[in-house]
Amino acid sequence: MAREFKRLASRRIYLFMMVIAPAFCFFFFGDLLKEGLPMQLPIAVVDEDNSSLSWQLSRSLDAIAQTDVVLRTADFSEARRSLQMGGVYGIFHIPADFAVDVSTGKRPVLSYYTNETYLLPSSLAYKDMRLQAALANGAVQQTILKAKGVTGVELQARLMPVAVDTNPLNNPWISYAIYLASILMPSFVSMFAMFTASYSITDELKRGTSREWLAGANGSIRIALAGKLLPQLLVFMVTGLLCLGVLYGYMRFPLNSGFLPMFAAMLLLVLAAQGFAVFITGLVWRSRIVLSFCALWSVLSFSVSGFTFPVPNMPDLMRWASNLSPIRHYYLLYADQALNGVPVLYSWGAYVALLVFVLLPLLTLPRLKRFLEQGRYWA
Amino acid sequence: MRDMYYIFRREFYTVFRDHGVMVFFILLTLAYPVVYTYIYSNEVVRKVPVAVVDHAASPVSREFVRLWEASPNVEVVARCTDLEEARHLMHRKEIYGILELPEDFSKRINRGEQAHAGLYCDMAALLNYKALLQATSDVAVLTNAKIQVEGLPYASKIQQEITAAPVEIREVKMFNPQSGFTSFIIPAVLILVIQQSLLLGAGTITGTLRDKHRALVPRDSHYRHAWSIVAGRGCAYLPVYFVMAYWVLFVVPRLFGMTQIGVKADLLLFLFPFLLACIFLAIACSFLCREREYAFLIFVFTSVPLMFISGISWPREGIPEYWLTLAKIFPSTHGIDGFVKINNMGATLPEVLPEYASLWFLAAVYFGLACFLYRKEIVKRKYKTVML
Numbered sequence: 001m002a003r004e005f006k007r008l009a010s011r012r013i014y015l016f017m018m019v020i021a022p023a024f025c026f027f028f029f030g031d032l033l034k035e036g037l038p039m040q041l042p043i044a045v046v047d048e049d050n051s052s053l054s055w056q057l058s059r060s061l062d063a064i065a066q067t068d069v070v071l072r073t074a075d076f077s078e079a080r081r082s083l084q085m086g087g088v089y090g091i092f093h094i095p096a097d098f099a100v101d102v103s104t105g106k107r108p109v110l111s112y113y114t115n116e117t118y119l120l121p122s123s124l125a126y127k128d129m130r131l132q133a134a135l136a137n138g139a140v141q142q143t144i145l146k147a148k149g150v151t152g153v154e155l156q157a158r159l160m161p162v163a164v165d166t167n168p169l170n171n172p173w174i175s176y177a178i179y180l181a182s183i184l185m186p187s188f189v190s191m192f193a194m195f196t197a198s199y200s201i202t203d204e205l206k207r208g209t210s211r212e213w214l215a216g217a218n219g220s221i222r223i224a225l226a227g228k229l230l231p232q233l234l235v236f237m238v239t240g241l242l243c244l245g246v247l248y249g250y251m252r253f254p255l256n257s258g259f260l261p262m263f264a265a266m267l268l269l270v271l272a273a274q275g276f277a278v279f280i281t282g283l284v285w286r287s288r289i290v291l292s293f294c295a296l297w298s299v300l301s302f303s304v305s306g307f308t309f310p311v312p313n314m315p316d317l318m319r320w321a322s323n324l325s326p327i328r329h330y331y332l333l334y335a336d337q338a339l340n341g342v343p344v345l346y347s348w349g350a351y352v353a354l355l356v357f358v359l360l361p362l363l364t365l366p367r368l369k370r371f372l373e374q375g376r377y378w379a
Numbered sequence: 380m381r382d383m384y385y386i387f388r389r390e391f392y393t394v395f396r397d398h399g400v401m402v403f404f405i406l407l408t409l410a411y412p413v414v415y416t417y418i419y420s421n422e423v424v425r426k427v428p429v430a431v432v433d434h435a436a437s438p439v440s441r442e443f444v445r446l447w448e449a450s451p452n453v454e455v456v457a458r459c460t461d462l463e464e465a466r467h468l469m470h471r472k473e474i475y476g477i478l479e480l481p482e483d484f485s486k487r488i489n490r491g492e493q494a495h496a497g498l499y500c501d502m503a504a505l506l507n508y509k510a511l512l513q514a515t516s517d518v519a520v521l522t523n524a525k526i527q528v529e530g531l532p533y534a535s536k537i538q539q540e541i542t543a544a545p546v547e548i549r550e551v552k553m554f555n556p557q558s559g560f561t562s563f564i565i566p567a568v569l570i571l572v573i574q575q576s577l578l579l580g581a582g583t584i585t586g587t588l589r590d591k592h593r594a595l596v597p598r599d600s601h602y603r604h605a606w607s608i609v610a611g612r613g614c615a616y617l618p619v620y621f622v623m624a625y626w627v628l629f630v631v632p633r634l635f636g637m638t639q640i641g642v643k644a645d646l647l648l649f650l651f652p653f654l655l656a657c658i659f660l661a662i663a664c665s666f667l668c669r670e671r672e673y674a675f676l677i678f679v680f681t682s683v684p685l686m687f688i689s690g691i692s693w694p695r696e697g698i699p700e701y702w703l704t705l706a707k708i709f710p711s712t713h714g715i716d717g718f719v720k721i722n723n724m725g726a727t728l729p730e731v732l733p734e735y736a737s738l739w740f741l742a743a744v745y746f747g748l749a750c751f752l753y754r755k756e757i758v759k760r761k762y763k764t765v766m767l
Contacts, residue, residue: 035697037697107545108547113552114552115553115554116552116553116558119560119564130550157491160523162443164496164497168508169499184683288671292402308560309419314419318418339503343470
């Protein structure tokens with residue numbers, strides 16, 4: 001073990017992989033997502049009417065915190081050009097003679113356009129413009145009803161007979177940061193744990209020191225691996241605790257399960273990443289193939305884990321493949337424990353799945369030992 | 380010029396001889412975009428499993444549930460007698476949302492008071508929440524209009540319409556009419572695949588040279604000038620990547636039926652400086668690779684942050700200024716911007732002039748940087764030779 005600590009300390013690349021790069025990622029995403037939900041998204045209002053009513057509409061659209069009317073024009077193609085250049089995410093169109101048509105009951109058309117290429121901001125802008133259009137409708141109805149002598153509770157019921165109360169459970173702010181950062185940051189921990197484990201083993205092969213390493217462990221591959229991976233595990237647990245600290249301490253994301261279940265999840269995630277790396281190393285041993293496999297799979301894991309696009313809506317093959325990613329199971333644990341705080345018993349499946357990853361190397365240990373004894377690299 | 384041709388030939392040969400490099404340049408670029416697009420190929424979230432808790436159990440509430448169930452976003456898998464039972468299902472991940480209609484739901488409507496419907500959503504995946512919210516508010520609007528019209532038994536049809544909605548509302552979704560996930564995230568992924576695979580490939584080549592010969596520049600009279608080495612290497616990658624980029628940016632989107640409304644010639648012209656910038660960036664960055672394996676360890680993780688600061692997956696308005704400035708030094712940022720504008724929003728080349736110019740500028744800068752680094756290497760070699 002002392003030998004392994006020395007090895008880890010002696011090369012800069014280990015420092016980079018185990019501390020600098022993960023810490024950079026935590027800092028980056030912590031800083032990037034600190035607002036939680038993007039505010040002040042630019043939209044354009046095309047006002048061909050220019051009446052007090054249309055001004056009122058665009059003013060109240062501007063007053064919503066999430067949207068910012070940066071362009072007010074009477075020319076639709078000007079707004080369209082701005083939309084195409086990415087200057088605004090949506091266009092709210094008020095047609096000519098809007099106020100007159102409303103008061104004479106001609107049902108004018110309010111339309112709004114969103115640039116769905118930028119799905120996230122445009123769906124936020126869409127929500128606000130839809131609300132604004134509905135409010136415009138309500139305002140007209142209210143005027144008519146008031147003129148007919150309807151007031152108070154009755155007025156409210158006539159305007160909106162059924163109101164929907166939405167309860168976004170455990171994330172009432174609908175913060176995107178919570179659901180993005182909670183998975184992105186641990187994913188980096190797992191990615192680097194995987195890299196470090198597989199690089200440190202294949203490096204022995206490459207430098208021809210693998211026999212010496214085995215001899216140090218009295219020829220036992222289990223002791224040799226434990227000696228190599230334990231120091232890494234310790235370092236990555238510090239990194240993992242930093243990650244949890246940033247998420248639940250500094251950024252104050254909901255942690256409804258208490259600390260222990262998430263700590264266990266993080267520990268298992270690092271172990272599972274190492275297990276996965278050793279398993280692959282035992283399978284193919286060539287450093288570049290091992291590393292490319294780990295790299296490709298951990299980058300894919302960001303998507304396959306299903307925190308951005310739900311797994312049940314993926315094609316069958318991907319749905320199945322998602323189970324092969326440790327991050328997927330960590331995500332399920334996070335959703336159960338940190339976010340929803342359900343009793344731990346409900347999430348035993350994900351814990352067991354991570355454990356399976358930890359035990360995976362047992363399958364390829366004899367093969368790995370053979371490779372190490374031969375100690376060839378440039379075959 | 381002759382030196383350049385010589386280096387070009389050798390480098391071209393390396394690309395196709397070294398399996399590690401082949402994996403990045405050819406296999407990765409062939410397969411990755413396909414796998415990625417395949418993950419998102421269903422585009423939208425449909426049939427989110429939910430439970431209904433209908434305390435009212437009246438014709439009005441049943442009608443509300445029926446309409447809700449009819450929405451493509453929702454699939455009612457359970458009807459529960461109380462919230463506790465539904466919560467249990469939610470903990471078991473069998474449902475992601477609950478609709479609760481209170482006991483006085485229809486009573487209040489008939490009395491002419493406002494009724495409430497409660498929607499509870501699991502927030503682990505925001506797309507589920509979005510789908511449920513949209514379905515519910517659509518049903519509410521429909522139900523409301525119906526109730527409002529019922530209150531006017533003697534009105535004409537037109538009068539009814541005006542009462543229910545004095546203003547007609549029309550929504551238009553542009554460039555991605557189904558609000559699909561593929562057309563949103565994949566263009567950025569495609570561009571990033573090109574840049575990152577180049578970084579990995581060039582890094583591996585440099586790392587291998589250092590592993591095998593302990594030096595980057597062979598003792599060879601052809602390797603006299605830095606510029607000819609950089610240009611030679613660049614010329615070797617360029618044709619390979621033109622072919623690969625055609626696959627990534629033209630064939631893959633077509634295979635999956637994504638938005639493609641750009642002019643092909645414009646896109647190809649735009650591609651040229653983008654590839655050059657990426658190639659020289661890759662050559663310059665490959666100096667970081669002291670060993671063959673370093674490329675993975677250093678470059679792979681950058682893909683995700685690069686994706687976020689490009690302004691596609693996270694809106695530019697929400698990104699602090701300094702990160703935006705940092706993003707400008709990477710070709711992918713301008714590449715994604717320009718590609719999305721041309722390919723998805725039908726911009727022409729003059730309309731993406733800022734991005735186009737930035738890419739040429741970056742290509743020049745990285746060419747200079749790569750030359751500078753090679754010069755240092757050549758000087759080091761000369762010094763060594765003299766010492767020997």
